[in-house]
Amino acid sequence: MGRQPCCDKVGLKKGPWTAEEDKKLINFILTNGQCCWRALPKLAGLFPISFFSFSFFPYKMRESFSLLFVINLRFFLLLLGLLRCGKSCRLRWTNYLRPDLKRGLLSEFEEKMVIDLHSKLGNRWSKIASNLPGRTDNEIKNHWNTHVKKKLRKMGIDPFTHKPLPTTTTIQLPDNEQAGGPKPTPQQSEVADQDKEEAVVVETPLQSTINDQAKDGDKSIHAGLFDSMEVNNDFCIDEIPLIEPHEILITCENSSSSPSSSSSSSSSSTDTTVGGRFLSNLLEDLEFATTFDYNEIISSIWDDDFVTSLDLYNNCDDNSNIMVEPPLL
DNA sequence: AACAAAAACAACCGCAGGCAT
DNA sequence: GATGCCTGCGGTTGTTTTTGT
Numbered sequence: 241m242g243r244q245p246c247c248d249k250v251g252l253k254k255g256p257w258t259a260e261e262d263k264k265l266i267n268f269i270l271t272n273g274q275c276c277w278r279a280l281p282k283l284a285g286l287f288p289i290s291f292f293s294f295s296f297f298p299y300k301m302r303e304s305f306s307l308l309f310v311i312n313l314r315f316f317l318l319l320l321g322l323l324r325c326g327k328s329c330r331l332r333w334t335n336y337l338r339p340d341l342k343r344g345l346l347s348e349f350e351e352k353m354v355i356d357l358h359s360k361l362g363n364r365w366s367k368i369a370s371n372l373p374g375r376t377d378n379e380i381k382n383h384w385n386t387h388v389k390k391k392l393r394k395m396g397i398d399p400f401t402h403k404p405l406p407t408t409t410t411i412q413l414p415d416n417e418q419a420g421g422p423k424p425t426p427q428q429s430e431v432a433d434q435d436k437e438e439a440v441v442v443e444t445p446l447q448s449t450i451n452d453q454a455k456d457g458d459k460s461i462h463a464g465l466f467d468s469m470e471v472n473n474d475f476c477i478d479e480i481p482l483i484e485p486h487e488i489l490i491t492c493e494n495s496s497s498s499p500s501s502s503s504s505s506s507s508s509s510t511d512t513t514v515g516g517r518f519l520s521n522l523l524e525d526l527e528f529a530t531t532f533d534y535n536e537i538i539s540s541i542w543d544d545d546f547v548t549s550l551d552l553y554n555n556c557d558d559n560s561n562i563m564v565e566p567p568l569l
Numbered sequence: 570a571a572c573a574a575a576a577a578c579a580a581c582c583g584c585a586g587g588c589a590t
Numbered sequence: 591g592a593t594g595c596c597t598g599c600g601g602t603t604g605t606t607t608t609t610g611t
Contacts, residue, residue, distance in 0.1 A: 256579075256605075277597070330597075331580065366599055377599070378579080386577055 253323040257332055265329055266337055277326035335378045342374030346383055354380055355388060359402040 253261075268280065324332075346354065350372055357368040365377035365384075372380065384399075392399040 254581075327582090327597085328580075334598095335579075363600065381600075382578060 252325055252328075254328075257324075257336075261324065262332070262337060265333060269333060269337075277330040280326050280329050331378075335376045340374055341376065346372075346375070346380075350375065351383075351388060354384065355392070355402075358384065358388075358399075 257265075265280075353372060354368055357371055361367050363381075365381045369375050369377040369380050389399040392402075393405065396405050397403070398405050
């Protein structure tokens, strides 16, 4: 009895993500949190939030002192779902779109930490990444394979054993690399065993230094790291080129909605309300939506007028008619 | 300028482990 | 304990970008 594939691959898209796909994925996760990845592609196609609700936008505020509200009835029609498998969505989010990601090359300090941790943990990239906030296992793995290995070899250090290379040998790939990675050293095996016993923290010399810093106050390990490295931990939107800040649709509901109903959007997908309806109900409309022209729907929703009015409202201090829901991460 | 090779990076694949039934 | 599902992990591949000729 074989294991089921993670998804039905027929008709699913592969390869690089488009800005539109990113937009859908970000909008969905920011408003609904991360629910089960397998179901996400279908749900993410349901355009976010104020579904069939009335959105009130101040209109012509500059031309007239009388506040004119235009009922912006937007049929946030169900768009086609993301044609990606859940696994692909998860990878895209965790490796590229997550707001807390740092991007760009690893700093010298981070690189040293990676080397240090690799000497203890081997190729367990996720464990290594967990010690480097804002970095993903994939990123570290790639950096290791493209930069660090070469650098260590140049320095005469075997990147697998972390011991000095024999001086007379020419640089060549060790057998274990070609066979798919190093076998753990006794030291690494020991660490692996420790891990099995549950949450044993491997403290490297570098981490010890950080811990010492942390002891001076309430700062966490990572806070100490960040302080010493002058790292900006803010969501650096200009480092995520595909999505402009204003393109991220923020949940907006009118004042008649209670805060509690809004906050419920972080609950499970089956309970999540979207504009007063349940997602499960929305799913039923999927076939209805597919009868519309996809591009037409996209353009109608993301037209300049709409984005401008949304920005205007979000920047308004007196948001008496609107509630902006913070991203749920 | 054109092409090839190398490097860098993003994404995919298959497996393993955890959990619920 | 067996089975099925979901998620996370690590290795690998494919694509894009950069560099060299």
